Amino acid sequence: MSKDFGLFAPVNGIYDEYKSKLITAKEAASMVKSGMYLHFGLMNGIVVDIQEALAERTEELEDVTIIQTMWSYGEKPPVLKNDPHAEHFHCASTHLTKQERAANKDGNFWFLPVQFRENPKLHRECRPTYDIAFLQVAPMDASGNFNIGPQVAEYWGVFQNCDKIIVEVNENLIVTHGVGNYLNINQVDYIVEGSNTPMPTIGSKVPTDIDRRMAENIVEHLEDGATLQLGNGAFPNCVGSLIVDSNLKDLGCHTEMFVDAYLKLYEAGKLTNMKKGINQGKMTFTFAQGTEDLYKWMDNNPMMMSAPVDYVNNVDVIASNHKMTSINSCLQIDLFGQVNSESSGLQHIGGTGGQLDFVMGAFQSEGGKSFLCTPSTRTLKDGTVESLIMPTLPQGSIVSTPRSGVHYIVTEYGAVNLKGKTTYERAKLLISVAHPDFRAELEEEAQKMGIWPTSSKVMK
Incomplete structure (x- = not known):
C-alpha cells in the first residue's frame, strides 16, 4: 500500500x-x-x-x-x-x-x-x-x-x-x-x-501588446471588493499582473477554472476573499489547471473550496457575490452583439463552458460586470487580416453568449457597454472598438443590414 x-x-x-x-x-x-x-x-x-x-x-x-x-x-x-x-x-x-x-x-x-x-x-x-x-x-x-x-x-x-x-x-x-x-x-x-504520472501543467504564453492594451481597458473598470472570475491563457494572467500593480484591494475568487493569476493576486495581498457575498474567506472553483507552483500552493490548502460545477456555475450562486466581475476571451462578435467562443466556422474549438453563466450571474450581481474580450483582428495563414468584429458570424459559428446577455465587449481599442443599447447603438459602439481599417466597411454593412441610419457619416 x-x-x-x-x-x-x-x-x-x-x-x-x-x-x-x-x-x-x-x-x-x-x-x-x-x-x-x-x-x-x-x-x-x-x-x-x-x-x-x-x-x-x-x-x-x-x-x-x-x-x-x-x-x-x-x-x-x-x-x-x-x-x-x-x-x-x-x-x-x-x-x-x-x-x-x-x-x-x-x-x-x-x-x-x-x-x-x-x-x-x-x-x-x-x-x-x-x-x-x-x-x-x-x-x-x-x-x-x-x-x-x-x-x-x-x-x-x-x-x-x-x-x-x-x-x-x-x-x-x-x-x-x-x-x-x-x-x-x-x-x-x-x-x-498507478505509476504516479505527474499532473499536467499549463504554462501561460507571454502576453502580447494587444493583450496588455485590452487588460488596461478592463482594469480601469474594476473596483475594490470585487469577486473575480478569470478564464485561462495569457490574457487573464495579464489582467492579473495589472491588478497586482494597481491600488485595488480586498478582491475575491469565484471561478470555474482556477489558474495561476489567483496565486499572483494572493501573493500580492490583493486576494482576501473577505468581501464576497458567499463563501467568505474561500477561493471557490470547480476545476484547476496551471503550473507546478500553483499545484504546490493549492495542495491541502484549507482556503481552497473546490465544488461541483452545478453549484459553482449556478447563476444565482454567482450573483450572490458582491461586485461579481467575469472576464473571458471570445473568438468573434457580430454587429448585433452575438458572441462566438466555440468555433471557427465549421471547425470546433472548445465547449460552451461557463461563459454564459458567469455573464448572466455577474450582471445579476449587485455592482457586477462581465467582460468578453477579443483582439480586433487576426491574421490568417495566407497573410490576410480579418476583423473579429464582423457584420454577421460566419456559417457554422456557435453563439456562445446571445446578444441579450452581453455586457461589456473589449478590444485593444476600448471597452464598450452594450447593456440597454438599441441595435443601432450597439453597432455604433462595436464599430468604435473595431480596428480602424475596418470601421468604414462595417458601417456600410450595418447600413445594408438595417441597423444603421443611412444619413450617418462615416466614423473617424
Whole structure:
C-alpha cells in the first residue's frame, strides 16, 4: 500500500479492505467488454495506466463508448493511437483540449454539447448507465477516503449513474478541500496503484501588446471588493499582473477554472476573499489547471473550496457575490452583439463552458460586470487580416453568449457597454472598438443590414 499513515493507524479493517480491492491496471482493463459505456475521468483525474492497458486490447473489443472531459496527459489519448479510425472505441468529451481538438478534426473523437453547469445532470439522467467509471485519486487517508483532486466538476453525476467505480491512485495528484472532494473506500469497487504520472501543467504564453492594451481597458473598470472570475491563457494572467500593480484591494475568487493569476493576486495581498457575498474567506472553483507552483500552493490548502460545477456555475450562486466581475476571451462578435467562443466556422474549438453563466450571474450581481474580450483582428495563414468584429458570424459559428446577455465587449481599442443599447447603438459602439481599417466597411454593412441610419457619416 503506497500511503504512509505515520502515527495514525487506519480505522479497523480499512487496510484489509484496501488489499482485497487492489488489482493491476491490466486486470482493470480486462473488465471492459464489447458494447460497454465507460467514463475515464476529468481533467487532471483522467486515468492514464488503465487507459494504456485498455489500448492494448483494442483489437479484442467492439463498440466501446468512452466519455471524458479534457484529456491533458501527453499528445493523444492512448485508445486513439491504437484505433485511429474509431473502429473499436467511440470517444467523446464535453469540452475539448488541444489534443482532443486534433482528434476531432481527424474524425475519431466527438464533442458532446452541453452547458457545463448541466454536466452532472447530463451524466445522471441523459446518458446510458456507465458500466464502469474510472478516475484518478490521491492516496487513501487514514479514514478510508480518496481525494479526487482539483476537479470536482461533474463527477457526482457520473458516480450516481454507474455500476462500478475503479480508482487509479496517483501520489502526484494534489489534495483539495471543498464540497464532494472524496470517495470512501466503501464506494469504490477496485483500486489500481498507478505509476504516479505527474499532473499536467499549463504554462501561460507571454502576453502580447494587444493583450496588455485590452487588460488596461478592463482594469480601469474594476473596483475594490470585487469577486473575480478569470478564464485561462495569457490574457487573464495579464489582467492579473495589472491588478497586482494597481491600488485595488480586498478582491475575491469565484471561478470555474482556477489558474495561476489567483496565486499572483494572493501573493500580492490583493486576494482576501473577505468581501464576497458567499463563501467568505474561500477561493471557490470547480476545476484547476496551471503550473507546478500553483499545484504546490493549492495542495491541502484549507482556503481552497473546490465544488461541483452545478453549484459553482449556478447563476444565482454567482450573483450572490458582491461586485461579481467575469472576464473571458471570445473568438468573434457580430454587429448585433452575438458572441462566438466555440468555433471557427465549421471547425470546433472548445465547449460552451461557463461563459454564459458567469455573464448572466455577474450582471445579476449587485455592482457586477462581465467582460468578453477579443483582439480586433487576426491574421490568417495566407497573410490576410480579418476583423473579429464582423457584420454577421460566419456559417457554422456557435453563439456562445446571445446578444441579450452581453455586457461589456473589449478590444485593444476600448471597452464598450452594450447593456440597454438599441441595435443601432450597439453597432455604433462595436464599430468604435473595431480596428480602424475596418470601421468604414462595417458601417456600410450595418447600413445594408438595417441597423444603421443611412444619413450617418462615416466614423473617424
